[in-house]
Amino acid sequence: MATAVAMGKTPARGLAIRQILLYVGLILFGVLTLSPFILSILGAFKSTVEIGAYPPTFLPQVWHPDNFIQVWKLFPLFPRWFLNSLGLSVTVMVLNVLFCAMAGYAFSRLEFPGRNILFLAVLATLMIPLQVTMVPKFIMLARLHLVNTYPAVILPNVSTAAGIFLMTQFMKAIPKELEEAARIDGAGKFTTFWRVILPLSVPAMTALAIFSFQGQWNDFLWPLIVLTSPHLWTLPLGLAGFSTEYVSNTNWVLVGSIFTTIPMAILVFVFQRYIVKSVATTGGK
Amino acid sequence: MAIDVRPKVGAQAKVPTGGGTRLKRPRPYREWLTSYVFLIPAIIVIGGFTFVAMGVALFLSFFKYDLFTLQWNDIHNYIKAVGNADFHKAMLNVVYYMLVVVTLQTILALTIALVLDRIMAGRGVFRTVYYLPAITSSVVMGLIFSWLFTPGGWVGTAVGGVFPGLRNFGWLLDPGTALPAIMTTTIWSTAATFMIVFVSGLQDIPAQLYEAARIDGAVGWRSLWNITLPLLRPTIFLVTVLGTIGTLQVFDQVYVMTNGGPLKSTLTPVFLIYTEAFRDYSVGLACAEAFILFLIIFTFTLIQRRFIDTTIEY
Amino acid sequence: MRRLRFGLMLGVASTMLLAACGGGGTSNQAFDPTTITGTVRLSGWTSSPSEDKLLTDQVAAFEAKYPKIKVAYEPVPQDFTTKLKAQMAAGTEPDVFYVELGEAAGFMQKKVLLDLRPYMAKTSTNASDFAGPLLGAFKQGDGIYGIPKDFNTLALFYNKDMFKAAGVSEPTKDWTWQDLQTAAKKLTTGSVYGLMTPPDVARWAPFVYQNGGQVVSSDFSKSMLTDPATIEATKFYTSFQKDGSGTYPAKLGAGIGWAGDALAKGRAAMVMEGGWLIPFMGNYPAINWGAVELPRGKSQGNLFFTVGYSISARTKVPDASWLLLNYLTSLENQKVVLNSGFALPTRVALKDDPFFSAHPASAAIFSGYAYAKPFSWGIHTGKVNDAVNAALERILLGKQSVEDSLKQADKEVNDALAG
Structure with missing residues (x-):
């Protein structure tokens, strides 16, 4: 917008042409962005024969909405995977937000020996990639007999360095006076945290919640390592397995892909505003 | 990765300096204790699954371990890793992948953000549309693009319109094009996220600056070059760092689309470590390779971070 | 694999x-x-x-x-x-x-x-x-x-109608390598390939045995990949793709993930598969198929x-x-x-x-x-298979000659067998 103002000097017609060109560019890019989705959705309605047709057809010659029912019926694990994904994502989201907020509170508002060192230690883990820790993490969980259980997926993800950093930074900006007022009223640290700090931190918590949820929903590598029984799998894991089983039925694989994507797409539409804001503050991770 | 680009919130508070005002603390020990109670979950999770895990990885990297028997192996895992042709190949692949993906996705995201910043209306609609790929699971993305890249598929048909010889080309079956095909998939899905980071970075540039520049006669390209880009530098750095970290860990697309092939042309370090540890059960070797990789990334990130720290505030 | x-x-x-x-x-x-x-x-x-x-x-x-x-x-x-x-x-x-x-x-x-x-x-x-x-x-x-x-x-599964159309008499258990090669060429037309030859150790190994070669020595102690008989068999196995009468399934496009798909969807005249293909073909009643023992080289050879x-x-x-x-x-x-x-x-x-x-x-x-031999090379089977599959892929992609590729795999297999 700022630049649009800056261009106020340009004659009106030049401005209009420029605007049209910009929109054309944006629409073209939009088409490019959406085309894989559109082709997939159309492909999901094609027959097994037509999906392998050469050259490919754009619209299905015969529409097969029954593909959706077929996949759901032939593969009763799909609803199960959906629930697993949902349950794990919600659990990780709630616990991660809570634990990161707690840690953020301690780091931003409390004084204790070792605070700086601990905070630096947390930050340092941002630089440790998953590939270094995935093998020992698996072995530790195996020793604890937690491999192939939900906690194996949940535990390592419920206090993330990025989340703690975000909460700490946010809470530092909350005026001290509010906290003081609560203290004068005789509230302890826990009450202050729960009644004063948490309600004020809702924006940061929302951002963190959305990313925790999305991250868990789409996570593949870690569940792949620790979940061995199909009834515990999440949607991406199940879908990957499904696609190797039904190599000959690309149309079904596309149906499964749509099942996996729709919940996130709905979430994005509902929480659009928050998501944009939180991507902007956190860089999308 | 939360590196707050927009220091509106808590801008004055530098990283760990903490609480500011010092009030009279009647019983400091109690507050200490309270603090640790608040930190217990974080200490257990991060301490256990990162620091202890690192220790375990370091320990195992000196052993021959197949998940069943543990056998001292001196530094042979490291020697083997350094001489491992697959490891070299994986490193080369991922550097190639990182350079191309980070460069292209940054340019693409910035371009779109700049265009979006200049249109009169409808920004929200475009933003939502562009954002869809970013929320799509990488497995779904991989499956869809595998299908698009199949011989005689949509990519073949599109490219075949110009070069008929390529109509039945197997993009994912040729060592020369498999990795670029994965790069395309990744860029398609990540550019949107970074576009939004750029859009908000652009909004933070004070309008008065443009106004002042306009009076000085700087419009269009000149204002872009002289004002927008320099002020966007911290954001560009942020996007580059996040992109680097993300690309170095690429795994899902490789697993779904090519399984590391053809001829190891899409083998990446994470995929290699995964297969060595969990398919071949050469756990010690996998840990040694992970450590070497960690040292490389660590050095790399430190260098990058130095840049960020000096430029993040404006 | x-x-x-x-x-x-x-x-x-x-x-x-x-x-x-x-x-x-x-x-x-x-x-x-x-x-x-x-x-x-x-x-x-x-x-x-x-x-x-x-x-x-x-x-x-x-x-x-x-x-x-x-x-x-x-x-x-x-x-x-x-x-x-x-x-x-x-x-x-x-x-x-x-x-x-x-x-x-x-x-x-x-x-x-x-x-x-x-x-x-x-x-x-x-x-x-x-x-x-x-x-x-x-x-x-x-x-x-x-x-x-x-x-x-493994057996040689074939599309009877394609044989008829090409005027080639249907395969018998007495077929030789020469018969297979001639038929594959004649059956290749348009988008149909004569034979599926994937870079897969389990389809290639029978040819090695038919030629009197070995994959690894009988006690699983050393690689036999550079043995002249093995090299000759590999040359024959990869010759189909070279002369255009063979290819591998993934190259045929969407919905074709394995050789069975290629036969079922009328894109291949012959494939080498096992009994699992029989009920699969039941889903494709339009294809008129048959199956015989694999062709023989110097002798008969197969995997179980x-x-x-x-x-x-x-x-x-x-x-x-x-x-x-x-x-x-x-x-x-x-x-x-x-x-x-x-x-x-x-x-x-x-x-x-x-x-x-x-x-x-x-x-x-x-x-x-x-006359089949077990599809196993001892405790290092996985690594041997990986090395051979990669070698076949290098040859089929035209990146290396048969000799060079097998030489490289030979070293990898020996390393793997040594533990």
Whole structure:
């Protein structure tokens, strides 16, 4: 917008042409962005024969909405995977937000020996990639007999360095006076945290919640390592397995892909505003 | 990765300096204790699954371990890793992948953000549309693009319109094009996220600056070059760092689309470590390779971070 | 390897066909199956929901027969062995599970499988009832660590209509390499390829044996990849793609993931597959197909594949597990295997079953067994397979000559065999 103002000097017609060109560019890019989705959705309605047709057809010659029912019926694990994904994502989201907020509170508002060192230690883990820790993490969980259980997926993800950093930074900006007022009223640290700090931190918590949820929903590598029984799998894991089983039925694989994507797409539409804001503050991770 | 680009919130508070005002603390020990109670979950999770895990990885990297028997192996895992042709190949692949993906996705995201910043209306609609790929699971993305890249598929048909010889080309079956095909998939899905980071970075540039520049006669390209880009530098750095970290860990697309092939042309370090540890059960070797990789990334990130720290505030 | 696994997965369905059929041998006095209780976890790979249903039915029949035993079935569609090993490392492996021929040696070496002999004695199950070479894959020393549930070899499946259209007489069991090559060329037209030649050790190895070569030495101590006979066989196997009469399935486009798809969708005139292709082709009634033994080179040569049921050495319910295993590999069940076409029975009693004379495809696969060698190269099978597959891929992609590529694989295989 700022630049649009800056261009106020340009004659009106030049401005209009420029605007049209910009929109054309944006629409073209939009088409490019959406085309894989559109082709997939159309492909999901094609027959097994037509999906392998050469050259490919754009619209299905015969529409097969029954593909959706077929996949759901032939593969009763799909609803199960959906629930697993949902349950794990919600659990990780709630616990991660809570634990990161707690840690953020301690780091931003409390004084204790070792605070700086601990905070630096947390930050340092941002630089440790998953590939270094995935093998020992698996072995530790195996020793604890937690491999192939939900906690194996949940535990390592419920206090993330990025989340703690975000909460700490946010809470530092909350005026001290509010906290003081609560203290004068005789509230302890826990009450202050729960009644004063948490309600004020809702924006940061929302951002963190959305990313925790999305991250868990789409996570593949870690569940792949620790979940061995199909009834515990999440949607991406199940879908990957499904696609190797039904190599000959690309149309079904596309149906499964749509099942996996729709919940996130709905979430994005509902929480659009928050998501944009939180991507902007956190860089999308 | 939360590196707050927009220091509106808590801008004055530098990283760990903490609480500011010092009030009279009647019983400091109690507050200490309270603090640790608040930190217990974080200490257990991060301490256990990162620091202890690192220790375990370091320990195992000196052993021959197949998940069943543990056998001292001196530094042979490291020697083997350094001489491992697959490891070299994986490193080369991922550097190639990182350079191309980070460069292209940054340019693409910035371009779109700049265009979006200049249109009169409808920004929200475009933003939502562009954002869809970013929320799509990488497995779904991989499956869809595998299908698009199949011989005689949509990519073949599109490219075949110009070069008929390529109509039945197997993009994912040729060592020369498999990795670029994965790069395309990744860029398609990540550019949107970074576009939004750029859009908000652009909004933070004070309008008065443009106004002042306009009076000085700087419009269009000149204002872009002289004002927008320099002020966007911290954001560009942020996007580059996040992109680097993300690309170095690429795994899902490789697993779904090519399984590391053809001829190891899409083998990446994470995929290699995964297969060595969990398919071949050469756990010690996998840990040694992970450590070497960690040292490389660590050095790399430190260098990058130095840049960020000096430029993040404006 | 992935395709082969798919085939094997299909083959597995065999034992699960149809419910009912009782029969776990006769019980002796010291051992009363009806008193045994517990929950048995059973796991294997699966390729289709119908297959899941078959095993669930089978399990239900077992549970009806032994009401005090519960069975928890955990089918895994992908990376079965990886997941099984992960569970073993975590001490949470199932009680009864599939073991692929190529994995058996490694598992036995790690002592993670239960020696079945004491349990076989309890139900009077005789080792000699099973084909020696098949059972042999699950033996170490005197111990028996698995019971083969079914087996397969490769046959040459072909599209009869394509042969007719090209004016080529249909293949016979006396076909030579020359016949195969000539036919493949004549059958290649438009978008149809004469023969599928994937970069897959399990399709290439039969040609090596037919040429009198070896993949690794008989004691699994060294690579035989640079042996002149092996090189010559490799040249022949890769010549089809070179002259345009062969290619591999993935190159044929969407919906074609393995050679079976190529035959079923009319894109290939000939493919080399096992019994798992038979029920698969049932989904494509428009294709008029037949199957014969593989062509011969200097001699006949083939591979056999088998999958066994094993019990975890750490199981808490060995008796109940054994009853389940014994039930699933009983004579009655093996008849079901045979009649499905998926795979062949491992019990010698069924080798002259009238089914064979009525079903030439199954008969051809059975005939191959007479001269087939096991698809296993000892405890390092996985690494040997990887090296050979990569070598074939390099040749088929035109990146290396046959000699150079095999030379490289030779070194890799020797390194792997040395541990």
